[in-house]
Amino acid sequence: MFCTFLLLVMAAAPLRAADWFPYPVLADGQAASYQPLAAASKPWRICALLPHGMDRYWWGVAWGLNEEARRQGVQLGIYEAGGYQYPDMQWAQLTRCIQLGADAYVIAAINTNRLCDDIGLLHKAGVPVIDLVNRIECAGVTARSRVDFATMAKVALAYIVRHSQGRAIRVGWLPGPRDAGWVADGERGLREALQGSAVTLVPGGYGPVDRSSQALLVRDLLTREPDLDYLLGNAEAAAFAAQLVNSNRSRYHAQVLSFYATERVLKAIEDGLILAAPTDSPVIQARVAIDLAVRALESKSLPGLVSPQIEMLDRQSLERFDISRLMPPGGHWMIRQELPE
Structure with missing residues (x-):
């Protein structure tokens, strides 16, 4: 069994960044085939905030963010707060990105409303904020890449x-x-x-x-x-x-x-x-979030909510599952990186 699993992991490794799309999603509740932009028009600076980097779920999210940022030619900072017990750290990391003048934000929030004041100010300033995975209940969110x-x-x-x-x-x-x-x-x-x-x-x-x-x-x-x-x-x-x-x-x-x-x-x-x-295909959610941020920055049309289709995995269905939707290739760990100034 372990050998079979290793083959699944290794099979994800040679995939090119472009191979993830078009991808079946629900876009504002309607079945759609998601097609991201070919590339950003300029190297926008995007700040991504994650709750932690302690498990492979968030390793996959960080990898998906980084891969799509690289594919589209934008700069990316990835910050993780260290755990759900540290909402103040996530707020401090948001403050850091605001000081660095990020063009857009992708946020997997520790709780639903801790960052609302800052998100409201960003919205007033015309700065896009993308809700990733965890659900934010704040006025001013531009779009959402998450599954219910x-x-x-x-x-x-x-x-x-x-x-x-x-x-x-x-x-x-x-x-x-x-x-x-x-x-x-x-x-x-x-x-x-x-x-x-x-x-x-x-x-x-x-x-x-x-x-x-x-x-x-x-x-x-x-x-x-x-x-x-x-x-x-x-x-x-x-x-x-x-x-x-x-x-x-x-x-x-x-x-x-x-x-x-x-x-x-x-x-x-x-x-x-x-x-x-x-x-919930977290790697895909992350890739979509970067694309939504770039679309918002470039005033292109974008859906309000994009959700990969949910799939139940057991020993039978696992044989057909594309594991690159869930985790990075072998040898990749949690990505943490400062937003370039």
């Missing part, structure tokens, strides 16, 4: 219901940091999907999406609720829970799912440790 995590959670729960053949089940839930927009969206989606179902949701608490924090939450949840049928969580929670459950099958029998995919989650699916996960 409510839909991600609904897709994951629908898979669980099909897998359980509709019987009454108890599902543990470990979403991630309390104030993140994508967590709030995921919980909204679950509330809607649970209506009329035979599923009982068992909350496991909130916490940063680092391994140690999520390990504590997983252990606590399974200690309190050893008879869960399924556990659905963020990627770090799912990865740790899969190891714990599969090493203690005499005590736990929960099937584990992640409600988004990372390289580690895909490896665990390949190995049969995690049942499934939906993917």
